[in-house]
Amino acid sequence: MSSVNPGALPDGADAPRARNEWPLWEIFIRGQHGMSHRHVGSLHAPDAKTAIQNARDVYTRRNEGVSIWVVEASRITASAPSDKGPMFEPSESKIYRHPTFFDIPDDVGAM
Amino acid sequence: MYAQMVKSEATQDDPEKLAAFEARIAADEKIEPKDWMPVGYRKTLIRQIGQHAHSEIVGQLPEGNWITRAPTLERKAILLAKVQDEAGHGLYLYCAAETLGVSRDELTEMLLDGRMKYSSIFNYPTLTWADMGAVGWLVDGAAIMNQVPLQRTSYGPYSRAMIRICKEESFHQRQGYDIMMKMANGTPAQKRMAQDALNRFWYPSLMMFGPSDKDSVHSAQSMAWKIKMNTNDELRQKFVDQTVPQAEYLGLTVPDENLKWNDEKGGYDFSEPDWSEFFEVIKGNGPCNTERLAARNKAWDDGAWVREGMLAHARKKAARAVAAE
Numbered sequence: 001m002s003s004v005n006p007g008a009l010p011d012g013a014d015a016p017r018a019r020n021e022w023p024l025w026e027i028f029i030r031g032q033h034g035m036s037h038r039h040v041g042s043l044h045a046p047d048a049k050t051a052i053q054n055a056r057d058v059y060t061r062r063n064e065g066v067s068i069w070v071v072e073a074s075r076i077t078a079s080a081p082s083d084k085g086p087m088f089e090p091s092e093s094k095i096y097r098h099p100t101f102f103d104i105p106d107d108v109g110a111m
Numbered sequence: 112m113y114a115q116m117v118k119s120e121a122t123q124d125d126p127e128k129l130a131a132f133e134a135r136i137a138a139d140e141k142i143e144p145k146d147w148m149p150v151g152y153r154k155t156l157i158r159q160i161g162q163h164a165h166s167e168i169v170g171q172l173p174e175g176n177w178i179t180r181a182p183t184l185e186r187k188a189i190l191l192a193k194v195q196d197e198a199g200h201g202l203y204l205y206c207a208a209e210t211l212g213v214s215r216d217e218l219t220e221m222l223l224d225g226r227m228k229y230s231s232i233f234n235y236p237t238l239t240w241a242d243m244g245a246v247g248w249l250v251d252g253a254a255i256m257n258q259v260p261l262q263r264t265s266y267g268p269y270s271r272a273m274i275r276i277c278k279e280e281s282f283h284q285r286q287g288y289d290i291m292m293k294m295a296n297g298t299p300a301q302k303r304m305a306q307d308a309l310n311r312f313w314y315p316s317l318m319m320f321g322p323s324d325k326d327s328v329h330s331a332q333s334m335a336w337k338i339k340m341n342t343n344d345e346l347r348q349k350f351v352d353q354t355v356p357q358a359e360y361l362g363l364t365v366p367d368e369n370l371k372w373n374d375e376k377g378g379y380d381f382s383e384p385d386w387s388e389f390f391e392v393i394k395g396n397g398p399c400n401t402e403r404l405a406a407r408n409k410a411w412d413d414g415a416w417v418r419e420g421m422l423a424h425a426r427k428k429a430a431r432a433v434a435a436e
């Protein structure tokens with residue numbers, strides 16, 4: 001599985017026994033203040049509709065959200081930690097992408 | 112604590128990877144699910160987070176016991192919300208444990224057949240309404256002592272679960288103390304009930320932090336890995352120092368003749384709990400161990416047809432949707 005969860009097992013470790021367990025869903029919630037949906041955790045549910053109902057009870061008992069997304073954990077493809085170098089290094093060297101790279105004289109005013 | 116005497120695993124890993132891992136921990140980096148980690152770190156965490164989760168779940172029983180008998184509709188609603196929070200805490204923690212490669216049902220089965228433990232505190236009975244006050248005040252109070260520093264633990268999903276939990280715990284403790292204030296300022300009979308609840312829950316609460324440091328064999332490795340942030344005795348001392356003035360405010364007496372302020376150390380001297388009782392409870396011989404495990408097993412068995420039925424229904428609907436495409 002490519003899931004962010006059971007897939008966390010190191011390669012070659014015993015795969016979790018196949019069992020008749022409700023699938024795992026990852027839960028994303030949009031908070032009150034016009035923010036993007038944010039990952040808050042996961043839960044088990046037989047289907048998407050129940051996952052949303054359960055997410056309401058588990059993750060929004062105190063007005064934490066105005067919208068919920070659920071996605072089956074096994075559907076998520078994640079980048080591998082071992083790719084961290086090749087994946088993100090190219091952006092590290094391009095310091096001219098940041099405004100502070102350019103020296104603008106104070107006389108120019110706000111910019 | 113909610114996780115007591117968690118055995119930490121010795122580990123035999125690639126020394127180079129281990130050194131890099133330890134450097135990350137030292138630099139206060141968070142370890143995330145797919146990162147390399149020592150086998151012992153993973154196993155110890157599964158045990159600790161699992162035990163913590165089980166404690167939240169079993170911990171619903173002594174309080175659930177009073178929901179139908181709460182004295183007012185408001186108290187009933189508050190207690191229901193508190194107990195529901197504890198269910199949520201269990202679920203946050205199971206989901207953190209699952210990122211380590213164990214499934215929730217596996218964890219549940221290990222609880223139900225006794226291979227995994229939960230906190231000793233939940234093997235004590237809740238005999239009167241005042242016990243709801245004492246549990247919120249002392250038991251959740253002790254839990255907070257332990258959980259606040261764990262927000263900084265090295266394992267990302269565990270740390271995030273702790274942050275969510277800590278946001279909710281303060282309500283738990285305050286509703287408990289609120290009950291204690293009402294009882295302590297009530298009729299003489301109510302005040303006696305409050306004192307009796309404190310008498311019965313004081314030492315079991317002190318036991319929550321686990322055995323004394325000198326007998327705590329697994330602490331060093333777990334502290335080096337930052338999955339345990341303070342020693343048992345440090346937290347117990349902090350708890351006593353915070354709680355004694357709260358008892359005084361209530362006009363109640365902490366049941367310890369040796370309790371005395373020590374100017375030199377800037378904290379109270381106090382009596383250790385009876386550790387032989389603690390080890391008996393851990394072994395399964397506390398007043399309610401059998402009852403608690405029986406209740407969890409019954410709930411699991413009685414719910415089997417619901418779990419199976421809902422899964423069968425979901426699969427049938429999914430198959431129909433595919434066929435209709």
Ligand SMILES: [Fe+2]
Nearest residue numbers: 167196197200
């Ligand atoms: Fe809790």
Ligand SMILES: [Fe+2]
Nearest residue numbers: 170197251254
């Ligand atoms: Fe609790």
Ligand SMILES: [Fe+2]
Nearest residue numbers: 197251280283
């Ligand atoms: Fe709590």
